[in-house]
Amino acid sequence: MSKSLLKQKHSKGFEVLDEYWARLDALEEAVEVFSDSALSFVEEPIERVLEKIRAYEPSVSVIGQVKAGKSTLLNALIGETSLLPTDVNPWTSVITALHLNSRHRPPGTRALFRFFDQHEWDRLVATGGRLGEMAARAGYEGEAEEVRSQVIRMRETTEARLGEEFETLIGSSHAYPDLNDDIINRYICYGDPSEVGEDVTEGVYADLTKTADLYLDVEGLPRGLCLRDTPGVNDTFMMREQITLNAISDSRVCVVVLSAHQALSTVDVAVLRIICAVEAREVLIFVNRIDELADPKSEEEKIRTSLRRTLARQGFDDEIEILFGSGYWANFALSDSEAMAPRSREALATLHPDKDLATVEAVREASLDSSGIVQLHLAIARRVVEGQGAAFLKDLEAEVETIIEMSEMVDNAVEVSDERLAGISLTKADMVQKVADTLQTVMEGFDEAADELRAQLFERLERAQETFADSAIDALQSHVAVFGETGSWDHDPMGLRMAMKGAYSSVCGKLRGEGETAFEKVVDQVEALLAEELGVVRKGDTIDFPEQPQHKPPTVLARTISLDLGGSWWSRIWDVAPTGKFLRARRSRRIESKYRELIEAETAPLIHELIDQCFDPAVATTREIVTTFALDQGRFCEALLERMMEDSSQAEEHSARIKELRRASA
Numbered sequence: 001m002s003k004s005l006l007k008q009k010h011s012k013g014f015e016v017l018d019e020y021w022a023r024l025d026a027l028e029e030a031v032e033v034f035s036d037s038a039l040s041f042v043e044e045p046i047e048r049v050l051e052k053i054r055a056y057e058p059s060v061s062v063i064g065q066v067k068a069g070k071s072t073l074l075n076a077l078i079g080e081t082s083l084l085p086t087d088v089n090p091w092t093s094v095i096t097a098l099h100l101n102s103r104h105r106p107p108g109t110r111a112l113f114r115f116f117d118q119h120e121w122d123r124l125v126a127t128g129g130r131l132g133e134m135a136a137r138a139g140y141e142g143e144a145e146e147v148r149s150q151v152i153r154m155r156e157t158t159e160a161r162l163g164e165e166f167e168t169l170i171g172s173s174h175a176y177p178d179l180n181d182d183i184i185n186r187y188i189c190y191g192d193p194s195e196v197g198e199d200v201t202e203g204v205y206a207d208l209t210k211t212a213d214l215y216l217d218v219e220g221l222p223r224g225l226c227l228r229d230t231p232g233v234n235d236t237f238m239m240r241e242q243i244t245l246n247a248i249s250d251s252r253v254c255v256v257v258l259s260a261h262q263a264l265s266t267v268d269v270a271v272l273r274i275i276c277a278v279e280a281r282e283v284l285i286f287v288n289r290i291d292e293l294a295d296p297k298s299e300e301e302k303i304r305t306s307l308r309r310t311l312a313r314q315g316f317d318d319e320i321e322i323l324f325g326s327g328y329w330a331n332f333a334l335s336d337s338e339a340m341a342p343r344s345r346e347a348l349a350t351l352h353p354d355k356d357l358a359t360v361e362a363v364r365e366a367s368l369d370s371s372g373i374v375q376l377h378l379a380i381a382r383r384v385v386e387g388q389g390a391a392f393l394k395d396l397e398a399e400v401e402t403i404i405e406m407s408e409m410v411d412n413a414v415e416v417s418d419e420r421l422a423g424i425s426l427t428k429a430d431m432v433q434k435v436a437d438t439l440q441t442v443m444e445g446f447d448e449a450a451d452e453l454r455a456q457l458f459e460r461l462e463r464a465q466e467t468f469a470d471s472a473i474d475a476l477q478s479h480v481a482v483f484g485e486t487g488s489w490d491h492d493p494m495g496l497r498m499a500m501k502g503a504y505s506s507v508c509g510k511l512r513g514e515g516e517t518a519f520e521k522v523v524d525q526v527e528a529l530l531a532e533e534l535g536v537v538r539k540g541d542t543i544d545f546p547e548q549p550q551h552k553p554p555t556v557l558a559r560t561i562s563l564d565l566g567g568s569w570w571s572r573i574w575d576v577a578p579t580g581k582f583l584r585a586r587r588s589r590r591i592e593s594k595y596r597e598l599i600e601a602e603t604a605p606l607i608h609e610l611i612d613q614c615f616d617p618a619v620a621t622t623r624e625i626v627t628t629f630a631l632d633q634g635r636f637c638e639a640l641l642e643r644m645m646e647d648s649s650q651a652e653e654h655s656a657r658i659k660e661l662r663r664a665s666a
Contacts, residue, residue: 002361006333006368010079011220013377018222020385020393027396028053030664039410041639042403045632049399055104056392058384059097059226059250064257069288069327073257074098074229076330076373078218082181084229085188094188095230096212101223105215110179112213113187113205117171120210121155158207169208179214187212225384226251252388253380256285260293260303260324282387283320284379286372291326291344296370297351300324321379325372333368340367395547400665402544406636409538410643426533431641434533435634438525439627442518446626449514450619457507457615461607464499469599471495473592480591496603497557504610508551511615511622518626519545526633534641546625554614556606 028050035046062070071084078098099105106112159166176183185202187209228251287303290296304322311320329348332340338360340348349357352366368374472491523543530536 003334006364007079007220009368010330010334010373011377013374013379014222014381016378016385017225017381020389021223024053024056024393027393027400027664030661031400034661038403039407039639039643041410041635042407044635045399045403048628049396049403052392052396057099057102057104057224057226058252058388059228060253060255060380060384061228061230061251062255062257063230064288065259065262068257068259068262070257071229072331073255073286073288073327074227076327076334076371077227077376078216078221079334080216080218081331081335083179083184083214083216085185094206094209094212095228096188096214098227098229099213099215100221100225100227101217102215102226103224106175108177109175110215111176111183112173112215113175113209114173114211114213115169115171115205115208116210121170121208154207161204162208166208169205174205179216184212184214222381253282253284253383255376255380256283258285258287258307260287260290260296260299282383284376284383285320285322286376287322287324288327290324290372291328291341291347293347295350296324296347323372323376323379325376326367326370327373329367330371330373333364333371391547391550397665398544398547400661402632404662404665405543406632409536410636410639426641428638428641431529431533431638432634434529435526435630435637438522438529439630439634442521442525442630443623443627445521446514446518446623449517450511450623453507453510453514454611454615454619456510457503458607458611460503460507461500461610464496464503465600465603465607467499468493468496468603469596472599473596476592476595500606500610501557504554504614505551507615508618511551511618512548515548515622515626516545519629522626522630522633526637529637530640534644536640546629548622548625549618551614551618554610556609556614559606 031046031049031053035043035050038046062074064070074096075081075083078100083098084096162169174187187205188203285307287300287307290300293299303324307322308318326344328341328344332344340363345357345363348363348366348370351370355362355366357363357366475491527538530538
């Protein structure tokens with residue numbers, strides 16, 4: 001099979017996504033045509049719809065352990081076999097976003113690299129990163145100091161290497177009009193950064209780089225899709241863990257990459273925590289590197305069974321799709337390489353016993369067929385289209401329908417009789433004031449309800465913390481009763497996470513309810529205003545309310561805490577108690593008190609982040625949506641009043657445009 005045919009086959013799985021974009025394009029075109037003759041009061045709603053369409057970029061995050069082959073797989077997904085370094089040092093790995101055929105690429109920019117700001121950089125050194133913080137909190141000052149020392153050495157090496165340039169880089173960014181290996185390798189390091197010499201540019205900025213955005217125009221691949229490569233979840237010192245979690249929070253689809261060599265034992269616990277932070281139906285598991293197995297076909301079922309068993313123990317059902325393949329095979333198929341690694345060639349032969357693999361062309365075709373890449377493309381495309389894509393399109397269509405209905409109603413106002421017009425004494429200024437009064441009343445009620453929900457959430461989170469601490473102390477007492485004051489000790493915090501997740505989701509559900517209530521109040525008061533002042537009857541049940549965001553469980557709950565680190569970290573908890581001939585009860589109370597302090601110290605930041613960084617922004621988002629809805633309704637009332645005073649010369653043409661828009665959005 002020729003290279004061009006292999007390329008076509010490679011991108012075939014993305015056809016579903018191309019069809020979706022065609023539908024979105026048709027809606028955008030119809031809205032643009034309608035905007036040329038739209039009444040002024042819907043100009044802002046129309047512009048919001050167009051901005052949403054133009055800015056829409058579904059994203060997919062690729063996560064997994066170090067050495068699972070994530071970067072190799074990303075290269076295979078986009079068909080650019082050597083774009084990303086594939087031997088990335090976990091200390092210096094960077095969140096890398098690959099924007100495919102993006103329509104909102106910054107002018108003259110193919111690569112954009114952002115650096116840590118001063119606060120982020122200082123916090124890293126002051127605490128030794130998250131691992132240093134946890135070591136200190138758990139009473140391991142020696143380990144904490146060792147972590148801090150290593151991080152300080154890393155910082156000193158970085159600052160010395162960059163010299164005076166460091167001060168200009170911190171908090172800034174670098175942009176490039178072209179992409180090449182030299183540029184990428186300066187910011188996405190492979191190898192040991194401490195060994196970077198004076199004349200070596202590889203990884204020179206990697207320690208300081210926070211994120212990388214690469215804009216790729218690749219024929220055959222869909223437009224407007226973002227693929228994110230992330231550091232390994234077992235990232236050294238967890239320096240970039242929260243950056244990875246933030247990237248995942250921006251993605252509705254998550255591809256978890258596992259190495260075929262590790263998949264039989266268990267899924268990394270950090271990966272499972274991250275899966276907990278997203279909807280199961282949006283998760284794909286890709287078991288990579290099957291080319292390194294002696295007999296991939298026979299091993300596949302064993303690995304699948306093991307993974308299903310592990311996922312079931314963690315409370316996941318069969319919604320998570322598991323795919324098998326090899327990024328190496330896909331890259332070989334699409335590259336100019338003539339020779340495949342002997343071990344991979346032997347594994348490929350076991351999958352195609354009846355196929356003649358004597359030629360390189362035959363090996364390439366078999367490699368692509370066995371790589372799982374086409375199947376992964378299709379799985380990603382379906383989840384984008386059927387998940388966030390369908391929700392996004394439904395939201396747009398609802399907004400367009402509201403624009404249509406309000407436009408039709410304003411158009412129909414020109415048919416009002418002269419007798420009824422004579423009875424209208426309301427001025428535009430009066431209408432504006434009445435709508436403003438309505439908005440103030442509605443928002444005061446919403447703010448009061450949101451404050452109550454905030455207090456409820458705080459109370460439930462503290463209760464979850466206390467309940468977990470009590471259960472942990474009970475379990476600790478049982479441990480002491482059986483084993484005495486020896487051995488290591490740990491207590492799985494998954495129950496705490498689930499309780500906090502449940503509390504957050506429940507209160508966010510109530511927040512959505514308060515948003516709906518606010519919409520209804522706006523509509524009720526607008527209907528009353530129209531009926532009393534203009535004699536116009538409008539049925540509120542015909543109005544589609546704006547779509548409120550579905551507040552997913554925050555990824556902050558997936559962040560590693562010292563309670564996750566298990567046995568060895570707690571082996572010296574007994575050292576906190578007094579030594580010598582003390583009463584056993586007193587010694588036990590000291591141990592329990594220390595353990596409770598540790599639990600509270602680790603979980604208190606989670607509570608405050610859930611409130612301050614997750615729930616408060618959710619309230620602000622809902623508030624903005626309600627305010628925008630109320631203002632749109634106010635502009636509608638003003639336009640209706642104005643239209644009732646005008647003639648009908650343009651009504652027929654405008655009515656025809658409305659019908660065209662309705663057909664396009666159906």
